[in-house]
Amino acid sequence: MIRTVVMLTFWSVALPIAALLGFPWTFLTRDVSFLYRMAMWGAWTGVRLAGVKIEPVGLEKIDATRTYIFMSNHTSNLDPPILLPLIPRRTSVMAKKELFSYPILGETMRIGDLVPVDRGNRDAGIAAVRAAAAVIRQGINMTIYVEGKRSFDGKLLPFKKGPFYLAMECGVPVIPVTIVGTNEIMPKARFGISSGTVNGRSIDFKVRRLRGISRVVNERTPKIC
Numbered sequence: 001m002i003r004t005v006v007m008l009t010f011w012s013v014a015l016p017i018a019a020l021l022g023f024p025w026t027f028l029t030r031d032v033s034f035l036y037r038m039a040m041w042g043a044w045t046g047v048r049l050a051g052v053k054i055e056p057v058g059l060e061k062i063d064a065t066r067t068y069i070f071m072s073n074h075t076s077n078l079d080p081p082i083l084l085p086l087i088p089r090r091t092s093v094m095a096k097k098e099l100f101s102y103p104i105l106g107e108t109m110r111i112g113d114l115v116p117v118d119r120g121n122r123d124a125g126i127a128a129v130r131a132a133a134a135v136i137r138q139g140i141n142m143t144i145y146v147e148g149k150r151s152f153d154g155k156l157l158p159f160k161k162g163p164f165y166l167a168m169e170c171g172v173p174v175i176p177v178t179i180v181g182t183n184e185i186m187p188k189a190r191f192g193i194s195s196g197t198v199n200g201r202s203i204d205f206k207v208r209r210l211r212g213i214s215r216v217v218n219e220r221t222p223k224i225c
Helices: 002-029 033-049 079-086 097-101 103-111 122-136 162-170 207-220
Strands: 052-057 069-072 091-096 115-117 141-145 174-180 196-202
Touching: 002 033, 002 103, 033 052, 033 079, 052 079, 069 079, 069 162, 079 091, 079 141, 079 174, 091 097, 091 122, 097 103, 097 115, 115 122, 122 141, 122 162, 141 162
Parallel strands: 052 196, 069 141, 069 174, 091 115, 091 141
Antiparallel strands: 174 196
């Protein structure tokens, strides 16, 4: 519990500072880069202050000049602040559409090219895929938790088909990411953080090879996403 308090205390102090400096600059310049860098630094520092050791594997295989779709598993609230700062250059994500209704936050998310998604609406899901494709065509990475939600016990849930349609539509490389350890350190049903090591493995994977894993995708995806 102490580790969690340390992390949340740091974030509660860092967030107002980032907001006071980053939000005005973002609105004036219409450029989210400064705010994004502060957010990534804060996310990474908070996790490390909580005693979480991170051992990324495969980063040397990533060409930072290229645009990718990162597809990851998702078992803990620690996954985003661990994964996103490791991605070279800026990455976009899909966020709940309700967050975009808040005036300052929503406008900042739009400037940052985040993609609103309504998980309960299939037609809205298709629109989200199209919006994500437009972001990728700008040269911005996209990070997607391919199961669509957190796993309760750490086991893989059925994959959503949308990310694979997105990859084939855009024709950019896909990098599968496996995050190992966050389920033990901070599982879905627990608030406290235990000490431990998180291992993140990534392998460069070309979109054209998606057909080669069609059996795996079909096994992991429902008929309607």
